[in-house]
Amino acid sequence: MKVFKFGGASVKNAEAVCNIADISRQYAEEELLIVVSAMGKTTNALELLAKAYYNNDEETRTKLFNEIKAFHDDVIKNLLKDPLSHTYDDIENLFIELDCELESLPEGSYDCIYDQIVSYGEIFSSRIISAFLNESGIRNRWMDARNFIITDNTYREGKVDWKTTESLIGNKLRPIIKKQMVITQGFIGKSKDNHTITLGREGSDYTAAIFAFGLKADSVTIWKDVAGVMNADPKKFADAIKLNALSYPKAIEMAYYGATIIHPKTIQPLQSKNIPLYVKSFVNPSEKGTVVGVSKQMDEHIPTFISKSNQLLISISSKDFSFIVEDNLSNIFLVFARNKVKINLMQNSAISFSVCIDNEDEKTDKMLSELELDYNIKTNSELQLLTITNHTEELLKQLSDGRKLYIEQKTRNTLQLVLG
Ligand code: ASP
Ligand code: MG
DSSP: OEEEEEOGGGGSSHHHHHHHHHHHHHTTTSOEEEEEOOSTTHHHHHHHHHHHHHTTOHHHHHHHHHHHHHHHHHHHHHHOOOTTOHHHHHHHHHHHHHHHHHHSOOOSOHHHHHHHHHTHHHHHHHHHHHHHHHHTTOOEEEOOGGGTOEEOSOTTSOOBOHHHHHHHIIIIIHHHHHHSEEEEESSEEEETTSOEEEOOTTTHHHHHHHHHHHHTOSEEEEEESSSSOBSSOTTTOTTOOBOSEEOHHHHHHHHHTTOTTSOGGGHHHHHHTTOOEEEEESSSTTSOOEEESOOSSOOTTSOEEEEEEEEEEEEEEESSSOOSSHHHHHHHHHHHHHTTOOEEEEEEOSSOEEEEEEOOHHHHHHHHHHHHHHEEEEEEEEEEEEEEESOOHHHHHHHHTTSOEEEEEEOSSEEEEEEO
């Protein structure tokens, strides 16, 4: 049994969706689950729509709704040749459902509203793709991922209830896939009280891993618009090369520190069941791509450079001359956890504690104002966090030459620099 995941770029328009048909046709004899993301930039547009709805900004709301609808209508028109296909009605009905939801007054937290609205992107795309594949002779069944992926109530970053999820996928979904190809959605799950919960931006890779875990799949393939995992972002590093094989820990580290090609949460569920992950190009499906996990010949010796921009360095010191040790540290960590701010790097000394985080304006401002109640805070913004493995002194010089170095941290294999 295999799990395929097609992300936003691989379903960004009718032409891209045709690639899915070509690829899944080749695997039509296999037991296959296909996980799809929202089309193109739909999730970004739905985020804006959720915000406009929450702020009672009717003009923006209507404009965005119409744009999202027109985009999908256009894709359907280009894909579905049968003018009587019930998919036209299905999608129309989904838009009516969303439109009616938007007519009611916003109720509950912004994060809850966000999940109820933004999740439509994956429902639209999966409906359209499933219908198109069926029309193209690739028989498949559409299924709602929310039946199987059960989470807690953390809106926008649902925590998976692994036991329930694994048993639902194994007992209910597996037998269906054994009979027929199934198309489902990435990014979404459901809480026990039946609310839609999203798994965090770019979470469809994670969905594929959750399903593979529950299905005990033979492999997961993430189909991308690039050849595989590169050792650096080719837009930033001219000499970037493709990595053929990576270990699970290396892939986790690369994803965690900003290689956007795989969602960081994807690897561990796969690693726990030894399921290989392939990253392949949907444009050139016969090319090898990258394999994570099982290969005997790993590319571990090749230097990798992961860059995260828009970093904020926060230096925290006490107002009452106390040292920054256990008591203060646990207070500080609580403030970070309460605000759901993730720390990319940290360093402490007797009198100060420094952390580097992604600068996410509103969230960050709120957290800083809480910290400022008890601590003196200094910040530096617009920094870059570079995470490098297998570095050489020469490379290091090349990367940091002429730039202000704020923090340098070395472990046995990894070097991290915070640069201005
Ligand atoms: N559509 C969601 C997003 O763009 C999930 C995903 O693409 O993986 O964040
Ligand atoms: Mg996406």
